[in-house]
């Protein structure tokens with residue numbers, strides 16, 4: 001029993017089968033993480049979805065303090081489930097994917113993400129997604145720098161602001177929403193500024209990370225570059 005525990009600890013401290021993908025919104029993290037998880041048969045952690053879940057809880061209980069939000073999270077089952085070609089977030093038995101994708105939830109998530117106590121509140125939850133027997137692709141803003149610093153492979157995925165806005169416009173169009181390009185660029189710039197300049201866990205290139213600029217690359221080219229690293 002103790003040798004099994006030791007083995008488990010060794011693999012946790014090395015995290016050989018953990019890939020972190022950090023980067024700004026629209027850089028393609030989610031799509032790339034999903035394809036890698038499918039290729040490798042590993043689990044996925046969309047950490048942005050967890051910040052959005054916290055924003056949703058905060059909206060429902062009309063409280064922003066971490067203690068009250070923590071009570072709502074306690075002992076609740078949180079997992080990602082592949083439905084069709086999309087991962088859905090299941091919280092306490094409910095599929096909350098569509099609700100957390102709302103723009104106002106994204107803005108609230110970005111605000112709450114500035115709070116160190118909020119970040120501490122979900123750090124263990126985020127780490128619990130790593131199972132050394134399965135492997136994990138974790139995407140977010142501080143996966144390689146703060147949550148999984150032991151990860152063997154760290155990626156920082158970037159793309160020009162125009163390209164990121166174009167991708168978001170296509171995504172929204174598929175959902176039947178028309179958005180002005182100039183508004184999209186300014187909202188992305190705003191979010192970038194907030195994520196990069198906050199005091200706690202700012203978006204940065206983690207030490208030892210491989211930077212991939214996806215502006216002129218297809219999704220498959222990005223995935224292949226990461227598979228080559230593995």
Ligand code: DC
Nearest residue numbers: 047048049051109110113140141142
């Ligand atoms: O990636 P996203 O848009 O779903 O993330 C929602 C917000 O959560 C985003 O504005 C930044 C924040 N976030 C964070 O601070 N740290 C992470 N690891 C992931 C997301």
